Amino acid sequence: MPIDAAKALAAEPRSAEIAWTRKDVLLYHLGIGAGVPATDPDELRYTLESRLHVLPSFATVAGAGSPDVIGGLNAPGVDVDLAKVLHGGQRVELHRPIPVEGRATATSRVAAVYDKGKAAVLVMRTEVADAAGPLWVNEAQIFVRGEGGWGGERGPSARREPPTTAPDKEVERPVREDQALLYRLSGDWNPLHADPEFAAGAGFDRPILHGLCTYGITLKAVVDTVLGGDVGRVRAYGTRFAGVVFPGETLRIRMWTPDDHAVRVTVTAVERDDAPVLADTLVEHE
Numbered sequence: 286m287p288i289d290a291a292k293a294l295a296a297e298p299r300s301a302e303i304a305w306t307r308k309d310v311l312l313y314h315l316g317i318g319a320g321v322p323a324t325d326p327d328e329l330r331y332t333l334e335s336r337l338h339v340l341p342s343f344a345t346v347a348g349a350g351s352p353d354v355i356g357g358l359n360a361p362g363v364d365v366d367l368a369k370v371l372h373g374g375q376r377v378e379l380h381r382p383i384p385v386e387g388r389a390t391a392t393s394r395v396a397a398v399y400d401k402g403k404a405a406v407l408v409m410r411t412e413v414a415d416a417a418g419p420l421w422v423n424e425a426q427i428f429v430r431g432e433g434g435w436g437g438e439r440g441p442s443a444r445r446e447p448p449t450t451a452p453d454k455e456v457e458r459p460v461r462e463d464q465a466l467l468y469r470l471s472g473d474w475n476p477l478h479a480d481p482e483f484a485a486g487a488g489f490d491r492p493i494l495h496g497l498c499t500y501g502i503t504l505k506a507v508v509d510t511v512l513g514g515d516v517g518r519v520r521a522y523g524t525r526f527a528g529v530v531f532p533g534e535t536l537r538i539r540m541w542t543p544d545d546h547a548v549r550v551t552v553t554a555v556e557r558d559d560a561p562v563l564a565d566t567l568v569e570h571e
């Protein structure tokens with residue numbers, strides 16, 4: 286059985302030591318499109334080690350590749366075909382700003398397994414702490430096509446309507462043709478994002494962008510547009526991946542600021558009649 290929900294949920298949390306350097310942070314920032322224009326002082330805080338601040342979505346890649354971290358798919362009771370996997374959603378909660386380099390312990394477990402009939406949704410939760418205390422919590426929702434139907438709990442519904450009022454801010458962000466090739470160097474080597482044959486086997490005309498790359502591009506746009514470029518103001522950031530992005534497309538990022546502590550966001554693909562890309566997206570901030 287590819288997903289044994291009972292076994293996955295009963296498994297003890299697993300811990301792994303993770304570490305990251307300024308170089309990892311710089312590479313991540315380039316992978317989500319930072320540094321354009323290269324000499325813009327506002328960009329240098331993402332690209333120059335002497336001025337470096339860490340975009341909080343770096344939490345999703347810090348320590349990526351560490352074999353004991355089950356935030357990826359190596360969890361007990363989970364044995365799925367990578368070609369059936371899509372990233373369904375992501376939430377990061379920050380306890381404090383992420384240091385530009387660090388060592389920490391990541392503790393991961395499968396927090397929920399939902400049976401959507403034609404698909405399964407796995408919820409992977411990872412808590413990260415260093416010697417000074419808790420740093421962040423990651424929760425990833427992983428959508429596994431063709432794996433439902435065992436009679437399990439259906440879980441919450443993802444269907445919600447976007448805001449109907451005009452946004453307070455709107456920006457466009459072009460996605461480079463080689464964005465996924467850069468982004469994957471931060472640790473997600475899934476061939477779905479680079480290998481045309483693998484992508485075709487998964488049902489796509491060409492490789493698609495990592496969901497977490499769109500996630501990072503969007504958070505940077507919100508921080509730069511609404512939060513005065515201050516990454517330290519972000520408290521939490523959640524989204525649902527509502528549709529694929531192809532490298533080379535343009536993202537339209539719309540922002541609503543209903544109060545002093547939240548930014549609601551939608552992201553659409555401009556060249557495909559504003560097809561939804563990110564939905565149910567909220568940045569909570571100071």
Ligand SMILES: CCCCCCC[C@@H](O)CC(=O)SCCNC(=O)CCNC(=O)[C@H](O)C(C)(C)COP(=O)(O)OP(=O)(O)OC[C@H]1O[C@@H](n2cnc3c(N)ncnc32)[C@H](O)[C@@H]1OP(=O)(O)O
Nearest residue numbers: 356371372373401425442443444475495496526527528529
């Ligand atoms: C650490 C992190 C580990 C990362 C692992 C992943 C590795 C990465 O390399 C992989 C990626 O980056 S993939 C790229 C990013 N993701 C995407 O592009 C997915 C985009 N979304 C889609 O294609 C569809 O919304 C799709 C296909 C997701 C759903 O569309 P439909 O099949 O049409 O579903 P629908 O009929 O609308 O709904 C069926 C039930 O599922 C729930 N649901 C829908 N979208 C969801 C989503 N995104 N996440 C979670 N649940 C979702 C619906 O609510 C519905 O359930 P219910 O009937 O109970 O409401």
